Amino acid sequence: MTEMTMVQAINQTIELALEKDPSVVLLGEDVGTNGGVFRVTDGLINKFGKDRIIDTPLAESAIIGTAFGMSINGLKPIAEIQFMGFIYEAMDQIASQVARIRFKSAGRFNAPLVIRSPYGGGVRAPELHSDSLEALFSHTPGLKVVMPSNAYDAKGLLLAAIEDEDPVLFLEPMKLYRAFKEEVPDHPYTIPIGKAxxxxxxxxxxxxxxxxxxxxxxxxxxxxxxxxxxxxxxxxxxxxxxxxxxxxxxxxxxxxxxxxxxxxxxxxxxxxxxxxxxxxxxxxxxxxxxxxxxxxxxxxxxxxxxxxxxxxxxxxxxxxxxxxxx
The missing domain is CATH 3.40.50.920 (Rossmann fold)
Incomplete structure (x- = not known):
């Protein structure tokens, strides 16, 4: 057991997933060299290289569109949207493609894709940086929506999301990223998605x-x-x-x-x-x-x-x- 913030728990979880499964890749704006705007992905590019930690252009629709293509062709992408308020640009890809692919292909294809995004208020952020838009996506059949409130749950739920065969929107509360530490097991573990x-x-x-x-x-x-x-x-x-x-x-x-x-x-x-x-x-x-x-x-x-x-x-x-x- 190690005392961790939520940022540290998420970083460790992504690292464990990348180590375990060569099909897991990470992509998003500044996730590589800069380690993400909140440094959630800090250090991963040094260990796994640019082929698996991919810095993308500032284009949310392209991030999700690319991740979707990866997911139906054998990869397990973790795509980051830098702030949830920016996710509108990718709504078509998420609602029309990612969430529907299993249904409209009659089960021929599925999208084992995780979309990570920080959200929530109380951090004095500018416009479009603090929105909580979970209701939009709970109204999207085929998409799972996960919102942890602590480091222990964040690790277990994120690993479950990465291992899931269907798309998961994983929302991370900015205010709690470094608000406190708690003991988190160092080994991999999962928490069932859909259980309060x-x-x-x-x-x-x-x-x-x-x-x-x-x-x-x-x-x-x-x-x-x-x-x-x-x-x-x-x-x-x-x-x-x-x-x-x-x-x-x-x-x-x-x-x-x-x-x-x-x-x-x-x-x-x-x-x-x-x-x-x-x-x-x-x-x-x-x-x-x-x-x-x-x-x-x-x-x-x-x-x-x-x-x-x-x-x-x-x-x-x-x-x-x-x-x-x-």
Whole structure:
């Protein structure tokens, strides 16, 4: 076991995959010589060379188009989009080609491709650098969407994504890249894609979230524990496929549900979770489902982003409202 940041865990995972499987390649803007904008891929080009660590032009559509061609011809590419807000340029390749190839080829072809991208707010980044766009891709059949919140999960989920026979969008929270260290096994291991993690057992309220808000929610759970309120905290980890069974089981016990995510509220993943709970566990609920999210606007300027993001005050208001609902 070694104490690692998320950046270190992801770097080690890519290195292990490259060592194990000669068909794995890495491509993206500045991933080679510079080691990526966040140095996630630092040092890999020195070990594996330019044939496997490929610096690309600043052209997201070309990155994904090239990676897609590689994937249906026997390679296992890991393609990096430098910031998630830049991924719009590759939407056609991802939604029309990568995600559909198994379906439209009747199983003749598949795309074992991982698309990595940093996302999320709270780092004072300029426009188009902090967007959380997971809902766009959860609406894309054929594509798996993974969003870890810590170094241990990042390693296990990324290795599972690389080994998967179908395309995976692997989203990495910028705010958590170097926020803390935790013990991570040095050996390879996988975490099943599509399985949520229950981080805290509780009886009074279920809170479901993923990515950066998880760190704040862990603190909130402890604050409310001192007040005698028991919160069950679920880290979804995977957006598609969605582990609704874990949420249903929890809500059946706690009878209350709060959903927290950074992305805008309307048509977000939280809305899908709320709809599924309404379908499967509505008679277990004793209060309306509450969503605490980003607002329905473009990501704001840095001076107000802490108010735009789910924060301690907004989440606490939701908890207080749902626990006292009559």
């Amino acid at each position: 993690a229950t981080l805290e057992e509780g009886n009074d309220i279920t809170i479901v979230s993923w990515g950066p808000p998880i760190i704040l929610l862990k603190k909130i759970v402890q604050i409310y524990k001192q007040k005698g309120i028991s919160i069950e905290l679920i880290d979804l980890r995977t957006i598609a496929p969605l582990d609704i069974e874990t949420i249903v089981k929890s809500v059946t016990k706690t009878e209350r549900l709060v959903i927290v995510h950074e992305a805008v509220k309307t048509n977000g993943v939280g809305a899908e979770i709320a709809a599924l709970i309404s379908e499967r566990a509505i008679f277990s609920l004793v209060a309306p489902i509450i969503r605490v999210t980003g607002f329905d606007s473009p990501y704001p300027v840095t001076t107000v982003e802490e108010e735009w993001l789910p924060n301690l005050e907004r989440i606490s208001d939701a908890i207080d409202q749902i626990i006292t609902y009559d």
